[in-house]
Amino acid sequence: MGMGTVGIKEVARRAGVSPGTVSNVLNHPERVRAETRDRVEQAIRDLGFVRNGSAATLRAGQNRAIGLVVLDVGNPFFVEVARGVEDVVSDRDHAVILCNSGESFEKEARNLRVLAEQRVRGVLITPAGEDLASVETLRARDVAVVLVDHSAPGDLCSVSVDDVAGGDLAVTHLLDRGAERLAYVSGPMAIRQCSERRKGARRALRTAGLPVRALEEMIVPEMNANGGRAAAEKLLAAGLPDAIFCANDMLALGVLRALSQAGVKVPDDVALIGYDDIEFSAAGTVPLSSIRQPTYQLGKIATELLLDECDDPDGHAHQQIMFQPELVVRESSR
Amino acid sequence: MGMGTVGIKEVARRAGVSPGTVSNVLNHPERVRAETRDRVEQAIRDLGFVRNGSAATLRAGQNRAIGLVVLDVGNPFFVEVARGVEDVVSDRDHAVILCNSGESFEKEARNLRVLAEQRVRGVLITPAGEDLASVETLRARDVAVVLVDHSAPGDLCSVSVDDVAGGDLAVTHLLDRGAERLAYVSGPMAIRQCSERRKGARRALRTAGLPVRALEEMIVPEMNANGGRAAAEKLLAAGLPDAIFCANDMLALGVLRALSQAGVKVPDDVALIGYDDIEFSAAGTVPLSSIRQPTYQLGKIATELLLDECDDPDGHAHQQIMFQPELVVRESSR
DNA sequence: GGAGCGAGTTGACACGTTTTAATCAGGTCG
DNA sequence: CGACCTGATTAAAACGTGTCAACTCGCTCC
Numbered sequence: 001m002g003m004g005t006v007g008i009k010e011v012a013r014r015a016g017v018s019p020g021t022v023s024n025v026l027n028h029p030e031r032v033r034a035e036t037r038d039r040v041e042q043a044i045r046d047l048g049f050v051r052n053g054s055a056a057t058l059r060a061g062q063n064r065a066i067g068l069v070v071l072d073v074g075n076p077f078f079v080e081v082a083r084g085v086e087d088v089v090s091d092r093d094h095a096v097i098l099c100n101s102g103e104s105f106e107k108e109a110r111n112l113r114v115l116a117e118q119r120v121r122g123v124l125i126t127p128a129g130e131d132l133a134s135v136e137t138l139r140a141r142d143v144a145v146v147l148v149d150h151s152a153p154g155d156l157c158s159v160s161v162d163d164v165a166g167g168d169l170a171v172t173h174l175l176d177r178g179a180e181r182l183a184y185v186s187g188p189m190a191i192r193q194c195s196e197r198r199k200g201a202r203r204a205l206r207t208a209g210l211p212v213r214a215l216e217e218m219i220v221p222e223m224n225a226n227g228g229r230a231a232a233e234k235l236l237a238a239g240l241p242d243a244i245f246c247a248n249d250m251l252a253l254g255v256l257r258a259l260s261q262a263g264v265k266v267p268d269d270v271a272l273i274g275y276d277d278i279e280f281s282a283a284g285t286v287p288l289s290s291i292r293q294p295t296y297q298l299g300k301i302a303t304e305l306l307l308d309e310c311d312d313p314d315g316h317a318h319q320q321i322m323f324q325p326e327l328v329v330r331e332s333s334r
Numbered sequence: 335m336g337m338g339t340v341g342i343k344e345v346a347r348r349a350g351v352s353p354g355t356v357s358n359v360l361n362h363p364e365r366v367r368a369e370t371r372d373r374v375e376q377a378i379r380d381l382g383f384v385r386n387g388s389a390a391t392l393r394a395g396q397n398r399a400i401g402l403v404v405l406d407v408g409n410p411f412f413v414e415v416a417r418g419v420e421d422v423v424s425d426r427d428h429a430v431i432l433c434n435s436g437e438s439f440e441k442e443a444r445n446l447r448v449l450a451e452q453r454v455r456g457v458l459i460t461p462a463g464e465d466l467a468s469v470e471t472l473r474a475r476d477v478a479v480v481l482v483d484h485s486a487p488g489d490l491c492s493v494s495v496d497d498v499a500g501g502d503l504a505v506t507h508l509l510d511r512g513a514e515r516l517a518y519v520s521g522p523m524a525i526r527q528c529s530e531r532r533k534g535a536r537r538a539l540r541t542a543g544l545p546v547r548a549l550e551e552m553i554v555p556e557m558n559a560n561g562g563r564a565a566a567e568k569l570l571a572a573g574l575p576d577a578i579f580c581a582n583d584m585l586a587l588g589v590l591r592a593l594s595q596a597g598v599k600v601p602d603d604v605a606l607i608g609y610d611d612i613e614f615s616a617a618g619t620v621p622l623s624s625i626r627q628p629t630y631q632l633g634k635i636a637t638e639l640l641l642d643e644c645d646d647p648d649g650h651a652h653q654q655i656m657f658q659p660e661l662v663v664r665e666s667s668r
Numbered sequence: 669g670g671a672g673c674g675a676g677t678t679g680a681c682a683c684g685t686t687t688t689a690a691t692c693a694g695g696t697c698g
Numbered sequence: 699c700g701a702c703c704t705g706a707t708t709a710a711a712a713c714g715t716g717t718c719a720a721c722t723c724g725c726t727c728c
Binding site for chain 2: 683684685686687
Binding site: 669670671672673674675676677678679680681682683684685686687688689690691692693694695696697698 | 699700701702703704705706707708709710711712713714715716717718719720721722723724725726727728
């Protein structure tokens with residue numbers, strides 16, 4: 001079929017123009033006369049030419065793409081964020097490279113290196129922990145970075161949701177409902193979301209005049225349904241609390257499932273509330289109470305911030321945007 | 335900080351060697367003397383050098399990456415496939431570029447063009463329809479292609495699950511359970527999975543001696559929870575059947591939710607079965623019966639096939655692998 | 669009619685890497 | 699002592715595109 005690869009210069013020869021003109025047709029169509037343009041476009045179709053993106057990127061010094069590094073692609077929360085990102089990015093004629101860090105520093109660092117090698121214009125990242133060293137490394141190489149769902153120090157853009165408020169909201173709700181012994185099921189405290197939500201939970205306890213130890217902690221390595229199940233089994237063994245607050249809905253769904261299997265009634269025996277309000281929460285065995293976040297907006301705004309910074313690196317003022325979360329009460333804590 | 339971008343030649347100067355040696359350190363470490371290697375690696379660290387992937391790709395003619403084009407990143411089925419892909423690919427020191435076609439031909443074509451521009455070594459794709467023209471275009475440019483969850487003609491690799499058998503399994507089960515009037519909630523018939531599963535469903539009817547019209551069809555444009563909800567509302571308006579078979583679990587979850595809200599009891603008033611057996615199915619308001627597929631395997635095997643073809647394009651024999659699905663009965667059809 | 673102009677086009681170079689053949693040092697063998 | 703080999707290093711030539719200064723051509727204006 002196509003003998004070898006067909007490049008810009010073969011197109012040029014066929015259309016009877018110079019390679020420079022073909023390049024102009026691709027990148028600055030307005031600069032070339034309509035008739036010439038048609039001839040070139042015809043040649044492109046005839047030869048089935050596809051621009052070599054690497055060459056373009058090499059020449060330009062940067063890729064028309066941004067990276068998105070999330071903690072877990074299996075979590076609908078991040079899928080929704082990604083939708084927001086994707087929509088903005090494709091409007092602006094860029095591409096997204098989606099990477100999964102699986103909450104691991106090592107994978108995060110590897111992903112960032114790949115993105116740096118690809119010379120992406122910028123990176124959206126939900127860091128796996130508090131240590132932003134690898135992010136700083138990236139910025140030192142002139143890659144714009146916006147933190148997603150993670151607030152940032154002043155010299156960086158970030159878009160987040162007030163996790164302290166969310167934790168407070170959840171636990172206050174559980175306390176209002178009459179709970180006295182609580183449990184917090186969470187991923188590692190190195191993950192900002194986890195520690196912030198705990199902070200909010202503790203604040204709620206203080207406000208209610210309760211000691212911090214009224215909140216038992218159950219930490220699992222991975223914030224997914226398996227983690228939730230494991231936590232629930234430990235809680236079952238150790239004696240159930242009145243109410244359980246989970247650091248995200250995936251955990252909560254796992255907890256819910258394990259409890260159901262053990263014959264524990266939610267919310268009669270134990271009240272349960274999650275975090276993120278993912279689509280599946282409402283459809284659970286017992287519809288799940290949760291803390292809703294403006295997920296799609298998170299991705300959308302973050303991307304706009306990032307692309308603005310890319311387009312005008314100097315005139316750009318870093319901003320930290322913080323949304324407020326919202327309590328959604330359903331069957332699991334009624 | 336880093337003045338301009340630091341390239342291989344600045345590293346070379348600093349280490350007191352030639353650029354070629356630096357390249358060798360990166361790509362063929364065994365060719366360079368240990369002492370020299372250390373010096374170069376030190377220089378790399380000192381300068382914070384990151385290899386420019388575009389230049390490498392340009393020179394090599396292809397990217398150490400493969401593309402994965404799925405119908406819906408929001409669907410846990412594809413997320414699981416992606417995990418299988420990712421695991422194999424990273425073992426072989428490649429990268430995955432994940433693309434979402436959203437079941438749209440246009441987005442599919444755009445994604446394939448981007449992948450072609452990036453000069454990926456190969457592409458794994460679940461086509462949005464029967465028309466494989468864009469896939470053929472890609473192959474004409476020497477990009478290896480493996481079809482995922484979609485059986486292929488002989489000149490192409492594919493890894494799929496027997497959807498006819500799956501449809502048969504589901505409907506036979508519903509019939510065994512005593513259903514007489516059935517509905518099939520599905521995405522567009524242009525999507526192979528949808529039409530194949532219908533074929534299986536009809537076969538089951540024939541086997542049972544029932545006419546094809548015993549299976550009412552309800553087709554929605556998108557195979558997600560919203561589509562399911564819409565279908566359920568139409569069914570409610572038109573008069574409910576005894577049993578509903580959904581072309582995937584996302585649809586089934588939407589149907590289930592809409593029915594619950596309308597006060598319809600599952601499985602007492604209507605039996606329900608989905609397809610894919612995604613993780614959330616078991617946790618539904620009513621745990622969902624489903625057809626299980628070896629999802630992770632699908633991604634894993636497909637990737638192995640693809641990379642084998644890339645590594646040895648000539649000695650490669652195309653194969654079509656087909657797995658058998660499995661019936662999982664839960665509350666929704668008990 | 670020549671200077672000046674603007675639109676359209678061209679040719680050559682640069683981007684950063686990998687590869688290939690050539691070079692070099694050091695050692696072995698005849 | 700020179701021919702020959704081995705292993706380590708180098709210089710130079712690609713890879714395919716985008717940019718930019720230079721150039722052409724047809725016009726207008728004085």
